[in-house]
Every structure is written in C-alpha cells, then in structure tokens.
Amino acid sequence: MTGHDHDHDHDRTVKPMVDEVTDFEVLEIALRELCIEKGIFTAEDHRRMTEFAEQIGPTPAAHLVAKAWVDPEFKKLALAEPMTASKEVGVDWMEPTGWGTPSDFTAFQILADTPTLHNVIVCALCSCYPRPILGNSPEWYRTPNYRRRLVRWPRQVLAEFGLYLPDEISIHVQDSNQKHRFMVMALQPEGTEDWTEDQLMEIITRDVLIGVALPKAGVTTNVITDTRPAIHPGAAG
C-alpha cells in the first residue's frame, strides 16, 4: 500500500485536537437538548441556524466593496440598493428562513466615506452587526466599553485601534438599531488604482468594514485589541 497516492496533505489533515471533554461543550449540548425537549425550538431550527452561523464571514462584504471600487455603476447600486448588491456577492439577506434570521433584520445600508467624512459602526444597545455579509462580530465590538465610549469619544477610541484621523475629517458614528444594519465603504487607497478585485479584497479587512481601520496596501489583518471592563468614568476618578 502506497498510502500517498491521494492529493491531500497529511500535515494539514492531522492538526492537533483537544482530546478531552470540556465542561463548556457539555453545557452547550445540555442546554440545547433541554430547550428542544421543552419544545422551545426544534432540532431542525437549531441545525438551520447553526449552518447559517458556520458559513458567514467577512469575505462577501470585502468583495462588495472591492467590486464597488472598480465599478462605479456597482458602487451606485451598492449605495442605492444594498440588498440587491449583496445578492451579487452571494448574500441573500432573506436567508436562512425566507425572512432573514431572528437576530439580523433585513434593512441594510452601506455608509460611504468621503475625503472629509469617516464612518464607523457600533451598536450602543447590544451587539447588532451585519452578520449575513460580515460574519460574527469580534469580541471587542460586543463589549459595553466599546459601545459606550465610541459614541462619546470616537476620535480617541479610533486612536486606540491605531486609527489617527486628522481634525479636518469628521467622524460619523452610526448606531445600529433593532431595524437597521450598516457597514462602511472606505475610500480606495492611493496606489491601488490598477489592482484587481481579488487584490483589493485582501486589504478590505473586517476592521475596515466596521470603520476602525482604513485600507492600506500591505495591511491584510485586523488589529487585535484587548477588551476592557466597562468602568463608569465617574467611578474612575
């Protein structure tokens, strides 16, 4: 037996696993089973929602912005009819139920930056996020600290992400709400005019689509920020 006449790479298929049952995986299964047995939801409901959660990510959003940068007509469509533009990058906001998910309302708007205006999104109430097109929100986006402070001190909070904006650029903080989801369309950076959509997608990171970073040639990863506890400013002395 040769054992190696197939085309997958063993180094990649035998990555280590946690070979130990943890309390947290047990708890997740136990809660789910009890909810199903009590008739709160069905196993089919859960399967459908989990499949949705498995396949979402920031790639379609990056694709949409890259396509808008290279195609002015598509940019007009993206700003005027974002749900239609989403379909062109493979996202139907009505999935997986025919009316969206219970937590992602199907009103979506794309906020275009200009040379004098920078957009950034937040959900001051909880953690509303354009999940169908951008995937799950990062941990810091969910924290009360980011939510509370961004709306009050946007320039300072953006600086904590490494984004220092000059005073002549206004900052528009868009609060998501129960009915609307938003994402940011940054300006295409100088020096990328002859790039392909695929090249552009690489620099349109999740952080760029939230508005806590600007796209830059050579930068293809998100900033990792520590989450901070929510301390009331009055209590901090």
Add this chain to the structure above:
Amino acid sequence: MSERIETLQEIVERDQVWPRMAAKWGVENPVPPWKTSLDGLCDALDHASCDADVPDFKERRDEEDVLSATVYSTLPYPENQLVSLAHSLVARGIIDEAELKQRLARVRDRLEA
C-alpha cells in the same frame, strides 16, 4: 439574576476555558468548536421568544453583559456568553438547576463512553 448558581459555579472553578485547553493540546483555533452551535442556539431562542416564555434578544444580551461583568468576570469570551445564557435560563425558571445538573452528567457520560 446575579445570585450564584452552584452548578455553573463548579464549571467556572474547573476552568476548562478554550485558551487554556487549546494551549494544553497545541490547538490553534481562536474559538472553541462549540461556538457556532451556541450561535445557532441563541438564534433559535431569539426565534422562539415571540411564542415561548424565553428572554428575547435584548434581554438575553443585557443579562449577558451584566453577568459577564460580575458573576462570570473571570471567564473569557465566548465561555462567558454560554454560561451567562445558562444562568439566564436557570434564573428565569425555564431550566431547573437540578435538571441541568443531571443532564450535564448524562451528556458527559455519553461523550466519554
């Protein structure tokens, strides 16, 4: 809502959190494998909240914020999301603590069989 729940406290104290387990076993995934199933569970609950007596999206997230900052402040994310959800369901009487404890034992037996 912020009263401690012994069964969940035991889980906190055993501290089998993903960063620790991933380091112990040399795993690189940033989030535990049960995370998407938890997301599915939260969505299914949100869907059910119109018809069943379960917390809606806003209540669930508010309680998670409070519990993650207090009773479960030592847990990382998404462990704090999961345990806060369990806490909300037990504190509201949707799941009985004894019933949860028994189910945890049964599930663990099954997974270790």
